[in-house]
Amino acid sequence: MGVEFLKIKEVDEAKEIINEKFNEYYTPQPEVIDISDSNNRITFSKIESKIDFPPFNRSLKDGFAIKAEDSYGVNEENPKKLKVIDFLEAGSFSDKTVELGKSVEISTGAPIPDGADAVVMVEFSNRAEENSELEEDEIEILTSVTPSQDIGQKGSDVKKGQVILDENILLNPPKIGVIAAQGINTVNVYKKPKVGIISTGNELLTNQEELKPGKIYDVNSEMIKAGVNNCGAEGRCLGIVKDIYDDLKTKIQESLKECDILLCSGGTSAGVGDNIRDILDELGEVYIHGITVQPGKPTILGVVDGKIVIGLPGNPVSAIVIFNVFVAPSIKKLAGFKEEEEQKTIKGTLARRIHSPIGRMQYQLVRVEDDTVYPIFKDSGAIFSLASAAGYTKVSKQTELLEEGEEVEVILFN
Ligand SMILES: Nc1nc2c(c(=O)[nH]1)N[C@H]1C(S)=C(S)[C@@H](COP(=O)(O)OP(=O)(O)OC[C@H]3O[C@@H](n4cnc5c(N)ncnc54)[C@H](O)[C@@H]3O)O[C@H]1N2
Numbered sequence: 110m111g112v113e114f115l116k117i118k119e120v121d122e123a124k125e126i127i128n129e130k131f132n133e134y135y136t137p138q139p140e141v142i143d144i145s146d147s148n149n150r151i152t153f154s155k156i157e158s159k160i161d162f163p164p165f166n167r168s169l170k171d172g173f174a175i176k177a178e179d180s181y182g183v184n185e186e187n188p189k190k191l192k193v194i195d196f197l198e199a200g201s202f203s204d205k206t207v208e209l210g211k212s213v214e215i216s217t218g219a220p221i222p223d224g225a226d227a228v229v230m231v232e233f234s235n236r237a238e239e240n241s242e243l244e245e246d247e248i249e250i251l252t253s254v255t256p257s258q259d260i261g262q263k264g265s266d267v268k269k270g271q272v273i274l275d276e277n278i279l280l281n282p283p284k285i286g287v288i289a290a291q292g293i294n295t296v297n298v299y300k301k302p303k304v305g306i307i308s309t310g311n312e313l314l315t316n317q318e319e320l321k322p323g324k325i326y327d328v329n330s331e332m333i334k335a336g337v338n339n340c341g342a343e344g345r346c347l348g349i350v351k352d353i354y355d356d357l358k359t360k361i362q363e364s365l366k367e368c369d370i371l372l373c374s375g376g377t378s379a380g381v382g383d384n385i386r387d388i389l390d391e392l393g394e395v396y397i398h399g400i401t402v403q404p405g406k407p408t409i410l411g412v413v414d415g416k417i418v419i420g421l422p423g424n425p426v427s428a429i430v431i432f433n434v435f436v437a438p439s440i441k442k443l444a445g446f447k448e449e450e451e452q453k454t455i456k457g458t459l460a461r462r463i464h465s466p467i468g469r470m471q472y473q474l475v476r477v478e479d480d481t482v483y484p485i486f487k488d489s490g491a492i493f494s495l496a497s498a499a500g501y502t503k504v505s506k507q508t509e510l511l512e513e514g515e516e517v518e519v520i521l522f523n
């Protein structure tokens with residue numbers, strides 16, 4: 110007999126242990142980065158505004174800054190003549206004061222000159238070209254405006270000292286815009302946890318090698334790395350290791366020096382060459398070996414040198430399902446994402462019945478077309494099934510059969 114599994118864990122119990130161990134063995138760290146590198150990073154602390162925005166009262170339109178009082182009772186039949194005492198482009202500044210009977214020609218974004226309290230849009234004015242009774246430095250306005258009209262007041266958008274972004278916010282283009290408006294050039298974000306990834310198996314080749322008899326290309330390294338990166342962490346492929354006990358043991362020890370969390374795949378079962386469990390027992394402690402799920406029953410969680418080591422089942426479908434269901438939520442949390450987001454789900458009608466093993470929660474890959482859910486009945490090594498899979502449907506451990514036509518929920522990948 111090979112190694113015995115620990116007492117196999119129920120799904121909820123396994124999730125709880127994983128969550129607890131991740132919290133215990135990794136403490137999120139902040140780092141300060143340049144705003145130009147901040148897309149897709151997560152804020153570690155609140156960001157406060159350094160300045161009022163806008164920083165001055167500014168014109169929202171091209172037109173004439175006036176005293177609103179000058180426009181009362183004005184309309185096209187009853188225009189009002191005003192003297193133009195200055196011209197203001199965005200970025201410039203006027204030291205003139207607008208009094209009754211006067212105006213300053215102004216561009217959108219330019220600061221409102223002293224004395225003015227409203228802007229009349231250029232469309233509602235005439236110049237000398239349009240009305241020969243006007244002098245060169247005169248206009249007539251054709252509409253009335255209210256005080257503050259078309260003025261963006263200083264601090265009306267954001268006041269100095271106001272929280273503009275909370276902690277645990279995923280920075281994206283609009284949010285980076287908010288920071289940029291403040292002239293802030295560095296951001297305090299969560300450091301990405303470094304997650305090492307090792308594939309194990311004598312049969313595995315890198316994509317640099319020629320295919321040989323009995324061999325296959327390594328799927329899990331790149332697939333899991335992409336999954337890790339989607340969680341806001343930094344996945345690092347650390348290579349392929351043969352099923353040789355000492356080689357794998359050394360590789361695990363070496364790898365732990367350069368990462369915060371280690372994900373291995375393959376060698377989790379209890380067969381010849383399945384070494385992960387024994388190595389983790391020797392180097393540290395194993396907390397989970399076996400979860401009541403299908404696929405992915407032989408999943409392992411251990412701790413070595415104060416760091417989490419996960420053994421994902423080698424079959425790629427099992428590896429990605431177990432990663433998504435059990436590992437990704439914890440990595441996301443450590444990377445700074447707010448507590449577990451709702452998974453994206455859709456509902457649909459089963460096109461075929463699903464048989465499920467009693468006693469194991471089944472994650473059945475499915476394809477979805479319109480509202481119809483097609484189970485993909487292939488073994489967990491059939492990687493191509495992932496090309497069309499939209500996600501998976503859960504079949505509880507007490508359920509042996511889901512009938513064709515039943516409504517099911519599909520948990521979508523991403
Ligand atoms: N007698 C038993 N045999 C198996 C059992 C069992 O309970 N009793 N469980 C099966 C289940 S379920 C799974 S899942 C696998 C678990 O296997 P391991 O984690 O030990 O993985 P391997 O044996 O190393 O590989 C399984 C399969 O996956 C392929 N593989 C592995 N790594 C990769 C990779 N990086 N890229 C692509 N493909 C990979 C490997 O070639 C095998 O075909 O055990 C079952 N057996």
Ligand code: MOO
Nearest residue numbers: 404405406427489
């Ligand atoms: O549990 Mo295995 O992961 O069925 O393929």
